[in-house]
Amino acid sequence: MEKYDVLFIGAGQAAWNGAIPMAQKGLRVLVIEKDKFGGVCSNRGCNAKILLDRPFLLKHITDQMQGRVFENQLTVNWADLMAVKQQVIGAQDANNRNKLIRNGVTVIRGEAKFIDNQTVQVHDTDYTADKIVIAAGTRPHQLTIVGNEYLHFSDDFLDLPEMPTRLTLIGGGLVATELASISAEAGAKVTMIVRDAQLLKGFYEKYVTTVTAALQALGVEILYQTTPSKIDQTDDGLVITTNNQQLSPVDYIVDATGRTSNADQLGLENTDVICDENGWVKVNAYLQTNVPQIYATGDVTNHQQPDITPVAAFESKYLGHVFTHEIDTPIVYPIVPRVVFTIPRLAQFGVMPVGTISDGVDENGHTIKQLPSQNDWFKLIQNETASEITLVYDQAGYLIGAAAVGYAAEDEINGLLPYAQLKMDRQAMDQFVWLFPTLQYMTSRNV
Numbered sequence: 001m002e003k004y005d006v007l008f009i010g011a012g013q014a015a016w017n018g019a020i021p022m023a024q025k026g027l028r029v030l031v032i033e034k035d036k037f038g039g040v041c042s043n044r045g046c047n048a049k050i051l052l053d054r055p056f057l058l059k060h061i062t063d064q065m066q067g068r069v070f071e072n073q074l075t076v077n078w079a080d081l082m083a084v085k086q087q088v089i090g091a092q093d094a095n096n097r098n099k100l101i102r103n104g105v106t107v108i109r110g111e112a113k114f115i116d117n118q119t120v121q122v123h124d125t126d127y128t129a130d131k132i133v134i135a136a137g138t139r140p141h142q143l144t145i146v147g148n149e150y151l152h153f154s155d156d157f158l159d160l161p162e163m164p165t166r167l168t169l170i171g172g173g174l175v176a177t178e179l180a181s182i183s184a185e186a187g188a189k190v191t192m193i194v195r196d197a198q199l200l201k202g203f204y205e206k207y208v209t210t211v212t213a214a215l216q217a218l219g220v221e222i223l224y225q226t227t228p229s230k231i232d233q234t235d236d237g238l239v240i241t242t243n244n245q246q247l248s249p250v251d252y253i254v255d256a257t258g259r260t261s262n263a264d265q266l267g268l269e270n271t272d273v274i275c276d277e278n279g280w281v282k283v284n285a286y287l288q289t290n291v292p293q294i295y296a297t298g299d300v301t302n303h304q305q306p307d308i309t310p311v312a313a314f315e316s317k318y319l320g321h322v323f324t325h326e327i328d329t330p331i332v333y334p335i336v337p338r339v340v341f342t343i344p345r346l347a348q349f350g351v352m353p354v355g356t357i358s359d360g361v362d363e364n365g366h367t368i369k370q371l372p373s374q375n376d377w378f379k380l381i382q383n384e385t386a387s388e389i390t391l392v393y394d395q396a397g398y399l400i401g402a403a404a405v406g407y408a409a410e411d412e413i414n415g416l417l418p419y420a421q422l423k424m425d426r427q428a429m430d431q432f433v434w435l436f437p438t439l440q441y442m443t444s445r446n447v
């Protein structure tokens, strides 16, 4: 049996961010990946999505400036865009694999299964390690309704050679909303079937309204408080029946109703590892399962954090520090920001205003300050009138939350994070000299 110091199951963000520093510090590290090195984010998530979105953002910005600065409207050819995406993303698997190897990590492509608490099997060979890390991530959740064989998933959407004329997305979370934005920008007639009364639960409602209005302006029809019950194939296309009505036929349906843990496919029944009732691997504050030598990181865990790449990467790096004896303390998560890559983007972190107040003191005694786009001449030149930033301060005057909507909301929120994470007062903030003219300078001078 081959023995390593650390064995990772999965080669997504939750693995390689820790595996590389561990190997660089002299540990013998094995990473087993059954599909593509880099996992969902590199191959069929964040990166593919942002590549398909970016030209539409650029087009949108120039469209807003038509008649003011630009004279000809841009068009995006989906087939060309997909060819670029395939070329760039197609290279990720090999790049990620080579990066691991270059940094001294041993890699195997194959499906790993536990055969007991100490042993993982792949291609009929047994491997053991002092520490085994489950970093096996998730797959798309599939609705169990009649006709679910007609459903597609985000993986399929991100590979679409042609944009369907009529497309329906089921779900109102990040995947559904971002893919609705891309497909509507690409010219599809888009319908969203949303179980809740609004999109993007957990995001700042005022800016969810802005994003929703932008989708509707592109012709997206949003059916709230609606759940699908069956799908029929007819001569005119796929017909979804919901709790309320029978919908018009469409060409393509994306099930974006969340993600399912891959923990059920790891042979955990041969171990003592416990998962919660939804299949997420239970970990303690050291990311350790109930079996002391088995750990878990990223989306596959029951962590109370958003399932996003920066969290998976943070956890993986944390284990790197623990396994090399640099720290022995529980994981402490920093403030975790979130972003929705629609046009405009919506990004936020920390505490949000309570109620409808947008300037003044809210019900929790927090001071709310709103920065409209008129404060920022980058936005004025782009005619970006709907954009806005909302800042939330505690009673001592520290920044504890921020939300932004606009073409560069993600960068604005990134720029504000250090003030809150490091609890900076005015004197500390004034220690920075930001380059000018830049977005960071414009945002920071208003904090």
Ligand SMILES: Cc1cc2nc3c(=O)[nH]c(=O)nc-3n(C[C@H](O)[C@H](O)[C@H](O)COP(=O)(O)OP(=O)(O)OC[C@H]3O[C@@H](n4cnc5c(N)ncnc54)[C@H](O)[C@@H]3O)c2cc1C
Binding pocket: 009, 010, 011, 012, 013, 014, 015, 032, 033, 034, 035, 036, 037, 038, 039, 040, 041, 042, 044, 045, 046, 047, 049, 110, 111, 112, 113, 135, 136, 137, 138, 154, 175, 262, 265, 266, 297, 298, 299, 300, 307, 308, 309, 310, 312, 341
């Ligand atoms: C469409 C989409 C868009 C997204 N966009 C963003 C975004 O913009 N920003 C963001 O921060 N997050 C985004 N996310 C979320 C992000 O992709 C995940 O949070 C991140 O990929 C989690 O990393 P992970 O390593 O925990 O899991 P994964 O990326 O799922 O990696 C797990 C790996 O384990 C492998 N594996 C599973 N079982 C086995 C086995 N038995 N043997 C060997 N290998 C196995 C899988 O093949 C996979 O490669 C997006 C997700 C989706 C679906």
Ligand SMILES: NC(=O)c1ccc[n+]([C@@H]2O[C@H](COP(=O)([O-])OP(=O)(O)OC[C@H]3O[C@@H](n4cnc5c(N)ncnc54)[C@H](O)[C@@H]3O)[C@@H](O)[C@H]2O)c1
Binding pocket: 143, 170, 171, 172, 173, 174, 175, 176, 178, 194, 195, 196, 227, 228, 256, 257, 258, 259, 306, 307, 308, 338, 339, 340, 341
């Ligand atoms: N920009 C980003 O950071 C980004 C982008 C995409 C995805 N992600 C991550 O990927 C993960 C998956 O995203 P997602 O949008 O698939 O999941 P989600 O949990 O955010 O949203 C799922 C949606 O499906 C609905 N739903 C669930 N079950 C349903 C059912 N049976 N019938 C009808 N509707 C149902 C929910 O009400 C919700 O609106 C998230 O954790 C997210 O953090 C992040």
